[in-house]
Amino acid sequence: MSIHPDTVAPATRLPGGGALARRLVRVVGRDTLAAASAVVLVVIVLAALFAPWIAPFPADGTLATHPADRLSAPGAEHWFGTDQVGRDLLSRVLYGARTSLGIAAAVLVISALVGVTLGVVAGFAGGWVRDVIMRVTDVFLAFPALLLSLALASILRPSVQTTIIAIAATWWPWYARLSAAVAAGVRTRPYVDAARCLGVHPIRIVGRHVLPNSLTPVLVQLSLDAGGVILTAASLSYLGLGATEPTSEWGLMVQSGQSLFTTHWWVAAFPGLAILVTAFCFNMLGEGLRDALDPRSAS
Template identity: 55%
Template sequence: MDRPVPGRRVRRDERRPAGLAPSAAHWFGTDQLGRDILSRVIIGARPALTVSLSVVAIAALVGIPLGAIAGYRGGWVDNVLMRVTEVFQAFPPLLLAMVTVAILGPSLANAGLALAICWWPWYARLVRAEARSLRDRPFVEAARSIGVPAWRILPRHILRNCMTPVLVQATVDVGSVVLAVGSLAFIGLGAQPPSPDWGLMVAEGRGQIFTAWWISTFPGLAIFVTVLGFNLLGDSLRDFFDPRQVKR
């Protein structure tokens, strides 16, 4: 279809028809406003992946140091940090994110910030468990015996050996955050119209699911494929990095 010439007003009969079913001209059809769904699904991948990667990065940057310090130091430091972590884990992540977004205001940025606040305890718990198992290893005890300070032992010997499970967990979490961001947008607490957000697109087409099924189906499939892909990638990384896996 020809693009309208800049400066010329588009006549009503030149506009793209609304609610077209999938065809050779529009592979995913058009929505109730005549917008091409395939284009919106492709463009919607950018904010979904950007926010998801940002949430996982922020959660890891907060949770990994806290977990390493708690696991390596032990004692009252471990007790205090883990009690704080358990307070955040006492609430379902999506419910806590909904409350946080309701306070900050519905937007994609606030949804990402709310999810980051909910996600860091899982990395703290994971790294703490790894650090507790590493602090009594011979190479760590050897470093302590020659006077290496804790601030050098943590990054060189503890964190370096915790990266494999963290990398696997982060890969799987990207898909989980994509689903969580879409869920918040679906209930009106994430991206706002007219943003091409997958969850928002599913919500916009739910009222026409029986008459124009493609409006919600294709954005939902995009979420499904993305979550499945990151889960399969995480499983592959776990099998690759785990030395106990027997390769036949």
């Protein structure tokens, strides 16, 4: 009796979209902190997407200045106060969410695409291919990520694009090592051996069996890393190596208000609070997803 390769060991694959979604809702729903973090993140993402429509002073998120309103304390007109040139801080925090979340999304997508691709190839191919890819990965991992990002950013012109490039160049090795370890374990599974015996092309084996089984830890790591990427991007902007004026970016806003903290605390406090809340919620959501995607939690 012939066996179609697509029917080999279906139980070893990731749950289907519906089953996975139900497990996520069930397990994360039991984790109050993860559920609350997910709600807060949804609100932050929606606020970032609709910032031009919900910001009280949309022009203040870009180039507008109002010298007559400079350093106004939080009040009825300006809920978060104003900065050194009279720009509404609530509007700039909302626009800053667009920048910070956009940087995080771009970095994670680039890092995952590069890292998972190299990691799956290394783990599935093995031999000298794995050795070469892993040694290159080790070179990048030998340096602290933030230090290497600072070095790369200092070479390039400060901008949002520079921030994305500098962080992504140091973030992909983690995904490469993670996916390589998972792929190396999957390639020895009986259903992969059966697919090989049936003459299935290696590319199809990778796409049908190895890659889907390597995505679970990557998805968890992405959610955990989002907060770290936001903090790293804010650090580069704070040090003058990332976003520049008049771009609204949380780290840049904290840097511009640090010298005024004792007299005009709101200039640095509100963007700093936005960084804290967003990074914390991503970490808590990542912990919840790790439990939700753990097969042992299915029972």
